[in-house]
Amino acid sequence: MVDKTRVRRMGARGYELGPACLVLSLGPEPGLAPAKIMRLVRKKGSRW
Numbered sequence: 001m002v003d004k005t006r007v008r009r010m011g012a013r014g015y016e017l018g019p020a021c022l023v024l025s026l027g028p029e030p031g032l033a034p035a036k037i038m039r040l041v042r043k044k045g046s047r048w
Contacts, residue, residue: 007015011030016023040048 010024010032011027012024013027014025016025017029040046
């Protein structure tokens with residue numbers, strides 16, 4: 001389950017949740033830097 005409040009705090013306009021992925025639609029000024037997101041996703045053994 002994704003918390004809509006958290007998604008909005010990150011600067012996302014919306015999200016889609018599938019069985020194996022989460023897609024965020026980011027606004028013009030997201031609360032997370034794209035480079036930081038990529039580091040989280042690429043880290044070996046990451047839950048992201």
